[in-house]
Amino acid sequence: MPLGFSMKEMKDNKRILVLPGDGIGPEVCKEATTILELVNEIHSLNLSFSEALVGGSAYEATGEPLPQDTLKAARESDAILLGAVGGPKWDELDYQYRPERALLGLRSELDLFANFRPAILSKYLTSSSSLKANNVENLDLLIIRELTGGIYFGEPRGRTEGKKEAFNTMIYNQDEIERIGRVAFEAAQKRNKNLCSVDKANVLEVSVLWREVITELSKEYPDVILSHMLVDNAAMQLVREPKQFDVIVTGNLFGDILSDIAAMMTGSIGMLPSASLNSENKGMYEPVHGSAPDIAGKGIANPIAAILSFAMALKYSLNLDKEADNLEKAVQEVLDEGFRTKDILSKGTKEVSTIEMGAAIISKLK
Numbered sequence: 001m002p003l004g005f006s007m008k009e010m011k012d013n014k015r016i017l018v019l020p021g022d023g024i025g026p027e028v029c030k031e032a033t034t035i036l037e038l039v040n041e042i043h044s045l046n047l048s049f050s051e052a053l054v055g056g057s058a059y060e061a062t063g064e065p066l067p068q069d070t071l072k073a074a075r076e077s078d079a080i081l082l083g084a085v086g087g088p089k090w091d092e093l094d095y096q097y098r099p100e101r102a103l104l105g106l107r108s109e110l111d112l113f114a115n116f117r118p119a120i121l122s123k124y125l126t127s128s129s130s131l132k133a134n135n136v137e138n139l140d141l142l143i144i145r146e147l148t149g150g151i152y153f154g155e156p157r158g159r160t161e162g163k164k165e166a167f168n169t170m171i172y173n174q175d176e177i178e179r180i181g182r183v184a185f186e187a188a189q190k191r192n193k194n195l196c197s198v199d200k201a202n203v204l205e206v207s208v209l210w211r212e213v214i215t216e217l218s219k220e221y222p223d224v225i226l227s228h229m230l231v232d233n234a235a236m237q238l239v240r241e242p243k244q245f246d247v248i249v250t251g252n253l254f255g256d257i258l259s260d261i262a263a264m265m266t267g268s269i270g271m272l273p274s275a276s277l278n279s280e281n282k283g284m285y286e287p288v289h290g291s292a293p294d295i296a297g298k299g300i301a302n303p304i305a306a307i308l309s310f311a312m313a314l315k316y317s318l319n320l321d322k323e324a325d326n327l328e329k330a331v332q333e334v335l336d337e338g339f340r341t342k343d344i345l346s347k348g349t350k351e352v353s354t355i356e357m358g359a360a361i362i363s364k365l366k
């Protein structure tokens, strides 16, 4: 038996489904998958890998952005690693055939209700941030957004007949708030034990309920310090003093906006991973960026967001915290040595291609 090969790992043959998608998706996925296969080999993790079509490339091959085979494979896997979907070629298609429909389909079919968006800023990239260096240096915050409820899905919704009027419904029930709350408290327990719940309780009844449920739940997590903040203040505080936050938990609409504000603080979209989990910790892991058609096929895409997404898969779906930390450390070391893809290049650093960045990270892991 190889060293470090536990009985648990031997029993659990965890399945990883790779969905490269479109544009730079396959380019960044290739580097991330090579790294995962290496991590699998080095640590004898007994992970198994398969690949399937998604997005525009799936539409070309099958007429569907999310073919049944892909959905079946997704249901049977423990973690899904997605590159990106979409591109101008498919922009004119009917809504149901658009590549982005595949993402919504996967989220709802797998009930991926908890979206994790870390905003981490490497000390070397402070100059790429839109904020002053001292405000963002060593920034490390996590935004947890409820992803399958709230105003984006609430009924009734629509247009009023006979007049120019439209409406949506913001609705959350106790169970929905509790399950995202639990995920957030548990994530805070693994970090600095500070959780800020963001709502609009001065105006919205939904937010009053949200605050009540989260406050009640906090009794089960006495080691986590809970605070509440109104969303308008949270937006201000994020750009004023983002390092005051550890974990933020919020609903679908507010999370959508706040996580993009946080993304801007880190400078490059090519560095940002994300995860969407269900109640069994099954998850879809993907870079925050899209398919970047402007640079697709040029070999210059930054693979770090995809690689760090895969590190999140190790941590959250596969319970391999140590291996995830090693991978994050390898990425940091490569940045320490000045390797940069074009999007994060600065004076005095070395420009590398997508493949060279992957190879540099591999050399650290070995």
Ligand code: NAD
Binding pocket: 024, 028, 083, 084, 085, 086, 087, 088, 100, 103, 269, 270, 271, 286, 287, 288, 289, 290, 291, 292, 293, 294, 295, 300, 301, 302, 303, 305, 343
């Ligand atoms: P984008 O994220 O693809 O690109 C925005 C800009 O960032 C571009 O200039 C691009 O070159 C750059 N960029 C993105 N990722 C990069 C990387 N890894 N390395 C270096 N530079 C990178 O956003 P967009 O241009 O608005 O969208 C392009 C397509 O992607 C659209 O079809 C959109 O619908 C789709 N999209 C998909 C997802 C997803 O799959 N989750 C997310 C967002 C957008």
